[in-house]
Amino acid sequence: MTKAEKRTLRLTDALRHAGVRITRQRAALLDVLAEADDHPDAPELQRRAEAQVxxxxxxxxxxxxxxxxxxxxxxxxxxxxxxxxxxxxETAHHDHMIDIDTGEVVEFCSDRIEQLQADIAAExxxxxxxxxxxxxxxKRPS
Incomplete structure (x- = not known):
């Protein structure tokens, strides 16, 4: 089973647990959401799901x-x-950089930053x- 298929199953189970009916449209949305490795907003998710259903x-x-x-x-x-x-x-802990000009979201993880935060809190x-x-x-000018 692929990562996206596992995510779809997890998302589907969560909706069923919440008592939400899984329609064709919702199933398409769950597939799109499961495949997303970016940080889409709701209109973007709708656009992607609309292409399927x-x-x-x-x-x-x-x-x-x-x-x-x-x-x-x-x-x-x-x-x-x-x-x-x-x-x-379910993604591992990470932080975000948001490009204020493009809206691009970049995930990053830094052991140095994590340790510095823990040290400051402990102090x-x-x-x-x-x-x-x-x-x-x-982005800095070239």
Missing amino acids: PGISLSTVYRTLTALEEQGVILRHMFGGAPARFEHA LGYEIVHHRMELYVR
Whole structure:
């Protein structure tokens, strides 16, 4: 079974657990979401699903995403006040850089940053329970 097929199964199970009926449109949306390795917003997910099964409404996309988020299988990100973007919850911890000119989201992980954050929290008498780092960036001129 491929990674996308496993994700589709996980997303489908989560919707069923939430009591949401799996229609053809929702099944197409789940396939699209399972294949997404970027951070699409709802209109982009609708566009991709519409290419597979015409007739999926944006409200269906939003309701489905909300149910999946409530089940803990996807994460909603609000980068700099832009429309919400979504990613799989099972991905390993990572941080994000958001290009303010293009909207591109780049995932990265840095052991140095993780250690520095833990050190700072410890110096102040805390331990990190959860964190999210977002860097808003612009390409340097060549």
